[in-house]
Amino acid sequence: MNTELPAALVAELSLLLGTDGWRTDAAARDANAQDNSWRRQLPLAVALPSTREQVQAIVRACRRHRVAVVARGAGTGTTGAAVPLQGSVVLSLARMARILEVRAGDRCAVVEPGVLNGDLQQVLAPHGLFWPPDPSSADICSIGGNLACNAGGPRAVKYGTSRDNVLGLVAVTGSGDLIRCGGAYTKDATGYDLTHLLVGSEGTLAIIVEATLKLTPLAVAQAGLRVLYRDADAAAQAVSRVMGQPVVPTRLEFMDARSLELLRRNGADVPDAGAMLLIEADGDHDTLPYLLQALANAAEGEGMIALDVAMEGAAREKLWAARKALSPALRSIAPGKINEDVVVPVSRIPELVRGVQALAAEFDLTIVTFGHAGNGNLHVNILYHPDDADENARAQAALPRIFALTLALEGTLSGEHGIGLAKRDFMAQAFTPETLAAMRAIKAALDPDGILNPGKVLPGPD
Known part of the structure; x- marks a missing residue:
């Protein structure tokens, strides 16, 4: 290296970017050395382009000198995808943060990658529109980062993830070429679908410099249900019932008993129960009561303890405030956290929940499970004390068992966090050698010298 x-x-890059756009000082390098995975590596420099032409020039220059380029958004990712490699240059997209166009009539917006999700939502609201992806870091994460890891959030059960809500992209390949794919239309049967290939590729194929986003009208009314169950298995069975009937909930969140205990410990007004579902519907004032009743009917069943309705206003906000408080509160249990976002078919959620509970007992660990049950996407949080060698070893040993369980249930390694460094070495278990070879061929076509975020997503050839 x-x-x-x-x-x-x-x-060359000093001349191109100037002293404020080409940074080699310790403060800039340190600020771009890690993401929310807490992995850390200092880059040799930080490039801060403000135009797509500058991005092209940076990539071309680094290619000539065989220097790795790691694209970076806001650094809120949890898998190490934005952590620089030793000897690399971080290409920060923070200065490319313009909302170029809101086309309300076409229900789309054209943005640069550095635009923050929360800022975009504020601009769209007066138009009666929103962009559906709503990860927990929505206020501070960037659109480019959302697209890079195919971010989702609670609303994905009805409205889809980032990949489902992007219409077109402009991106710079590893050769420094500018490619355009898709556009301000919702139907396209023209050639290969490069737009959706690039979304979720974590900056390993090309660097997104512009995105045309699919927008959705804001709902007139919303309401939620809080449903308590005797145990996690009963709640998981209810998820299958809810998703098996015609009304699609806007959000469907699962929390196990440890999640509820943690919420109570941190002051939330949550009754004692074995598990809880938060279910939300949206629509207009005339149809919403019927939608909510259909969801309530499906949620009822063996093991249900109580069902409460929260219409719009403080009661509904209180429900979701409790859910949002959960992830930060995990640190009060233990300083170490392995947070995985595995996905299984919705019908197999009961088996996943039972399997995780069994692993918690086998390894004598606290494992807190919650998440976007409507998509089969549960966040499995292994909590441990890193300074306790034995507990640390048990946590690391439990992780591959979580993935093995997920894959045995016909699931996948990640629903919205991506692969990065954290799950790269498990990709060989998730895909056949032939499938991985096809992925490597795509990587070689778009990034022939392998300079774009190398070492992420794909495991080594062996």
């Missing part, structure tokens, strides 16, 4: 950048590269 390079320990310093070639002088010719430094001279």
Whole structure:
């Protein structure tokens, strides 16, 4: 690995970007050394382009000198996808943060990658529109980052993930070429679907410099249900019933007993129960009561303890405030957290929940499970004390068993966090050698010298 950048590269990019756009000082390097996975590696420099032409020039220069380029948004990801490699340059897209166009009549917006999700939602609201992806970090995460890892959130059960809500992209390949795919239309049977290939590729195929996003009208009314169950299995069975009837909930969140205990410990008004579902519907004032009744009927069944309705206003906000408080509160149990976002078919959620509970007992660990049950996407949080060698070893041993369980249930490794470094080495278990070879061929076609975020997503050839 390079320990310093070639002088010719430094001279070229310094001239291109100026002193404020080409940073090699300790403060800039330190600020771009990690993401929310807490993995850390100092880059040799940070490039801050403000135009797509500058992105092209940076990639071309780094390619000539065989220097890795790691694209970065807001750094809220949890898998290490934005953590620089030793000897690499971070290409920060923070300055490319313009909302270029809101086309309300076409229900789309054209944005640069550095635009924050929360800022976009504020601009769209007066138009009666929103962009559906709503990860927990929505206020501070970037659109480019959302697209890079195919972010989702609670609303994905009805409205889909980032991949389902992007219409077109402009991106810079590993050769420094500018490619355009898709556009301001919702039907397209023209050629290969590069738009949806690039979404979720974590900056390993191309660097997104512009996105045309699919927008959705804001609902007139919303209401929620809080349903308590005797145990996690009863709640998981209810998820299958809810998703098996015609009304699609806007959100369907699962929380196990440890989640509820943690919420109570942190002051939330949550009754004692074995598990809880938060179910939300949206629509207009005339149809919403009927939608909510259909969801309530499906939620009822063996093991249900109580069902409460929260219409719009403080009661509904209180429900979701409890859910949002959960992830930060995990640190009060233990300082170490392995947070995985596995996915299984909805019908197999009961088996996943039972399997995770069995692993918690086998490894004598606290494992808190909650998440977007309507998509079969549960966040399995292994909590441990890193300074306890034995507990640390048990946590690390439990992780591959979680993945093995997921794959045995016909599931997949990630629903919205992506692969990055954290799950890269498990990809060989999730895909056949032939499938991985096809992925590597795509990588080689778009990034022939392998300079774009190398070492992420795909495991080594062995």
